[in-house]
Amino acid sequence: MEKVVAVSAGATRPAICSPSLAEVDFRTSVKMSGFFNVSRLRSLQPIKALEESATASVVQESAAISGNNLCQNSTVAKSTNILWHKNSVDKRDRQQLLQQKGCVIWITGLSGSGKSTLACALSQALHWRGKLTYILDGDNCRHGLNRDLSFKAEDRVENIRRIGEVAKLFADAGVICIACLISPYRKDRDACRSMLPEGDFIEVFMDVPLQVCEARDPKGLYKLAREGKVLLGLMIHMNHH
Numbered sequence: 001m002e003k004v005v006a007v008s009a010g011a012t013r014p015a016i017c018s019p020s021l022a023e024v025d026f027r028t029s030v031k032m033s034g035f036f037n038v039s040r041l042r043s044l045q046p047i048k049a050l051e052e053s054a055t056a057s058v059v060q061e062s063a064a065i066s067g068n069n070l071c072q073n074s075t076v077a078k079s080t081n082i083l084w085h086k087n088s089v090d091k092r093d094r095q096q097l098l099q100q101k102g103c104v105i106w107i108t109g110l111s112g113s114g115k116s117t118l119a120c121a122l123s124q125a126l127h128w129r130g131k132l133t134y135i136l137d138g139d140n141c142r143h144g145l146n147r148d149l150s151f152k153a154e155d156r157v158e159n160i161r162r163i164g165e166v167a168k169l170f171a172d173a174g175v176i177c178i179a180c181l182i183s184p185y186r187k188d189r190d191a192c193r194s195m196l197p198e199g200d201f202i203e204v205f206m207d208v209p210l211q212v213c214e215a216r217d218p219k220g221l222y223k224l225a226r227e228g229k230v231l232l233g234l235m236i237h238m239n240h241h
């Protein structure tokens with residue numbers, strides 16, 4: 001039995017219940033965000049990065065973005081002139097404005113397992129409930145952000161890392177970010193999870209057998225792989241981590 005979410009294709013669109021951005025009282029939100037609070041504005045001073053040897057870990061820096069652990073360092077190798085700019089409007093303010101919690105829903109699975117289909121269904125269902133989502137689809141990102149990357153193992157690692165970083169920014173913006181990419185290696189997914197505060201990275205594995213994916217083969221990729229025209233091993237090597 002395939003573990004996927006069933007959605008009704010013919011559902012009508014209900015009204016969005018939570019307030020739209022236009023309905024939010026601008027003055028209230030400005031007050032909430034503390035735009036005119038001079039003491040908070042002081043925090044906009046750039047913070048100088050420390051020498052590599054004296055820095056915190058990348059994880060700490062990532063956590064700083066999400067407001068979890070305000071860290072003032074950068075770990076960029078040997079850089080002493082990379083500054084971290086704090087903003088007086090933080091993730092909590094944005095979440096309050098949007099009335100939702102920013103997070104990453106990471107859908108992983110074989111090609112043809114239904115990742116994109118599930119991502120779209122989820123995005124639509126949440127949108128109808130007035131929640132702001134954004135899909136980072138592996139395929140789509142390879143048209144732009146990751147157009148320079150191939151399907152070699154090391155390029156997949158970089159593909160996943162970049163999408164993880166972008167997903168983290170979306171979550172920090174208060175958006176429910178749905179990332180759907182093969183992401184076969186557990187290590188890489190764990191690295192993306194560690195960029196976010198505990199509980200903000202929700203991993204969904206499309207537990208669909210290879211035979212089913214191969215029978216679907218909507219892009220003819222498995223056929224090409226069997227013919228040796230694309231790297232079969234790299235498409236199916238994930239007896240999924």
Ligand SMILES: Nc1ncnc2c1ncn2[C@@H]1O[C@H](COP(=O)(O)OS(=O)(=O)O)[C@@H](OP(=O)(O)O)[C@H]1O
Nearest residue numbers: 110111112138139151156159181182183184230231
């Ligand atoms: N080896 C190989 N050769 C050619 N094309 C391939 C290969 N592997 C994957 N694909 C296709 O690329 C789509 C995106 O892959 P991903 O970015 O999700 O892969 S990964 O996370 O980097 O492993 C992926 O999208 P989905 O089919 O939606 O999974 C495939 O269509």
Ligand SMILES: Nc1ncnc2c1ncn2[C@@H]1O[C@H](COP(=O)(O)OP(=O)(O)O)[C@@H](O)[C@H]1O
Nearest residue numbers: 004109110111112113114115116117118216218
């Ligand atoms: N739950 C499902 N049951 C049957 N077919 C599905 C299901 N989910 C997706 N599909 C079909 O499987 C194919 C691959 O789906 P897709 O979402 O593109 O997978 P992926 O993004 O993992 O490559 C598509 O033709 C899609 O219509």
